[in-house]
Structures are given as C-alpha cells and as structure tokens.
Amino acid sequence: MRHFLTLKDFTSAELQQLIKRAIELKRMHKAGEIYQPLKNKVLAMIFDKSSTRTRVSFESAMIQFGGGSIFLSPNDTQLGRGEPVEDSARVISSMVDLVMIRTFEHQMVERFAQYSSVPVINALTDDYHPCQLLADMQTYLEHRGSIAGKTVVWVGDGNNM
Numbered sequence: 825m826r827h828f829l830t831l832k833d834f835t836s837a838e839l840q841q842l843i844k845r846a847i848e849l850k851r852m853h854k855a856g857e858i859y860q861p862l863k864n865k866v867l868a869m870i871f872d873k874s875s876t877r878t879r880v881s882f883e884s885a886m887i888q889f890g891g892g893s894i895f896l897s898p899n900d901t902q903l904g905r906g907e908p909v910e911d912s913a914r915v916i917s918s919m920v921d922l923v924m925i926r927t928f929e930h931q932m933v934e935r936f937a938q939y940s941s942v943p944v945i946n947a948l949t950d951d952y953h954p955c956q957l958l959a960d961m962q963t964y965l966e967h968r969g970s971i972a973g974k975t976v977v978w979v980g981d982g983n984n985m
Contacts, residue, residue: 825941825942825943826943827937827940827943827944827945828943828944828945828946828954828955829930829933829934829937829944829945829946829952829954830946830952830954831952831954831957831958833954839958839961842958843958843961843962843965846958846962847962847965847966853888859888859889860889860890860891861889861890862886862889862890862891862921863889863890863891864890864891865886865889865890865891865892865921865922866891866892866893866894866919866920866921866922867882867886867891867892867893867894867920867921867922867923867924868893868894868896868916868917868919868920868922868923868924869882869883869893869894869895869896869924869926869947870896870901870903870916870923870924870925870926870927870936871895871896871897871898871926871927872898872903872925872926872927872928873926873927873928873948874897875926875947875948878926878947878948878955879895882924882947883895891921894920896916901916909932909935909936909939910935910938910939912936913935913936913937913938913939913940914939914940914941916940917939917940917941917942918941920942921942922942922943922944922945923936923940923942923943923944923945924944924945924947925944925945925946925947926947926948927948927949928949928950929949929950930946930949930950930951930952932949933946933949964976
C-alpha cells in the first residue's frame with residue numbers, strides 16, 4: 825500500500841511516469857475509450873476545506889474509471905465532532921478502497937494515513953498540494969514541453985502549489 829501525501833512519496837522518475845500516464849488517460853478519454861480500472865471501487869472524499877474543482881475532478885475521475893465516491897464534509901463524519909483521527913481512519917478505511925482528504929493541518933493527513941488500511945491521497949493541506957502541482961506540471965509539459973533546464977515563475981497563492 826502506498827499513500828500520496830507529498831511529492832516526496834515518489835521518485836522523480838515515478839512522478840514523470842504519473843504525468844505521462846495522465847496525459848495518455850486524457851487522450852483516451854477524449855477519444856471516447858472506456859477504461860475502468862476502478863470498477864466497483866469506492867473513494868471516500870473527506871473535505872474540511874470546500875473546493876468545487878477538487879470535488880468535481882475526483883468524483884468525475886472515479887465515475888469515468890468505473891468506481892464511485894462518497895463526499896464527507898465535517899458535518900458528515902465524527903471527525904467534525906471531535907472523534908480521534910485514528911478512530912475515523914480505521915472505520916472509514918475499512919469500508920472504502922481509497923481515501924482523499926482536503927484539510928488544514930498536514931499532520932491530520934499523516935495521522936489518518938498511519939491508521940488507514942487503504943491508500944490516502946492529500947488533496948490539499950496548509951503545507952502541501954501535491955495533486956495540484958502534478959496537474960500544473962502536466963499542463964506545462966503539454967503546452968511547453970519538458971521543464972528540465974527551464975526557469976519557471978509561480979504567480980498566485982503560494983499555498984496552492
């Protein structure tokens with residue numbers, strides 16, 4: 825089992841391969857090819873911070889890959905009522921195949937992953953936003969080519985990269 829909490833969880837070569845695979849999956853989707861590697865799999869999406877784009881992109885991906893998702897706001901879980909992260913991680917991960925978390929404190933995602941029996945994806949914390957950075961790298965590669973040897977300037981919310 826492998827979590828995706830920061831970019832440090834993968835080697836540079838693995839991240840490059842993920843981006844190349846994402847480009848291929850995008851091409852397949854645009855061509856109308858049906859590819860359902862997550863058939864009958866369920867993603868729990870835990871949101872402490874709302875985000876239209878994050879929710880729609882993860883839900884759409886799960887549907888397109890043959891699976892389903894469950895949206896969990898702070899009002900929908902015991903996490904929002906003070907249950908220890910460890911307990912919620914054990915319970916939620918026992919019923920789903922994958923967990924995505926968008927929250928404030930990165931330590932919460934780390935603790936959840938430690939007690940989860942399924943992979944955990946960090947969809948944003950105050951410290952890291954690895955999925956967004958991969959998407960940005962994919963966009964750069966698609967429009968500008970390899971970033972190797974290039975100088976790139978980020979303009980925008982420093983917390984969103």
